Amino acid sequence: PSSRKQIKSTVRSGKKDAHASTQRFMPIAEIRNDTVLLKNGGLRAVLQIEPLNFNLKSELEQQGIIAGYEAFVNTLTFPIQIVLRSTNVNIDPYMEQTRAQAEKQKNPLLKAQTEAYAAFIEKIVDVADIMQKRFFVIIPLDDVPGQAAKRPGLLNQFLSWIAVDDTGSKAGTRYRHFPEKSIQLKDRVQQVQAGLHNLGLNSRRLPTQDLIELYYQVYNPK
Numbered sequence: 001p002s003s004r005k006q007i008k009s010t011v012r013s014g015k016k017d018a019h020a021s022t023q024r025f026m027p028i029a030e031i032r033n034d035t036v037l038l039k040n041g042g043l044r045a046v047l048q049i050e051p052l053n054f055n056l057k058s059e060l061e062q063q064g065i066i067a068g069y070e071a072f073v074n075t076l077t078f079p080i081q082i083v084l085r086s087t088n089v090n091i092d093p094y095m096e097q098t099r100a101q102a103e104k105q106k107n108p109l110l111k112a113q114t115e116a117y118a119a120f121i122e123k124i125v126d127v128a129d130i131m132q133k134r135f136f137v138i139i140p141l142d143d144v145p146g147q148a149a150k151r152p153g154l155l156n157q158f159l160s161w162i163a164v165d166d167t168g169s170k171a172g173t174r175y176r177h178f179p180e181k182s183i184q185l186k187d188r189v190q191q192v193q194a195g196l197h198n199l200g201l202n203s204r205r206l207p208t209q210d211l212i213e214l215y216y217q218v219y220n221p222k
Helices: 018-023 059-075 091-105 107-129 154-162 168-198 208-219
Strands: 027-032 035-038 043-050 083-086 131-141 202-205
Touching: 027 168, 027 202, 027 208, 035 168, 059 168, 091 107, 107 131, 131 168, 168 202
Parallel strands: none
Antiparallel strands: 027 035, 035 043, 043 131, 043 202, 083 131
């Protein structure tokens, strides 16, 4: 009946924000000064590597590269992560430019050839599924200034990663330690770049804007 009292639910219903709840589980707190700052206080620098074709090298050159890589790894006193990222090649801007050039052609034969070329390239991409490969080296710094470097146990490391919420105290700690830790991270970057250069590999540290675009693409693959 209409006179019956409605029982009020005791379950609290907060505002739901799908984007905010998803971002809680991202380990990244912010990206600035060409550096990725993690919620747990760690820093990350990302190097993009220009690859070389190992198969085109002579046997002697290949042996030298392998020996040089072994020596480079043995000089490292910290871990690094090597990432190969494969993505589909987006030729839409190139195709739009090609078709625009075809429209500007006054010669009917050149216009037809340009349009045929654009159609040919599209078919090749559809059949071959051409991929773009990019190589990265991620350099970490997780040591807290003023404390002895200590390797965390697996359980503690796991718990630090699932501590998803960021707080003002964490942000303050990151801000205070950032100048000193960024210098240490820069030293590691220079060491890795020097080692890679000795192998014939050119590298560049990704600036802030490139880091933002890279991580956006990683978390939004479509």
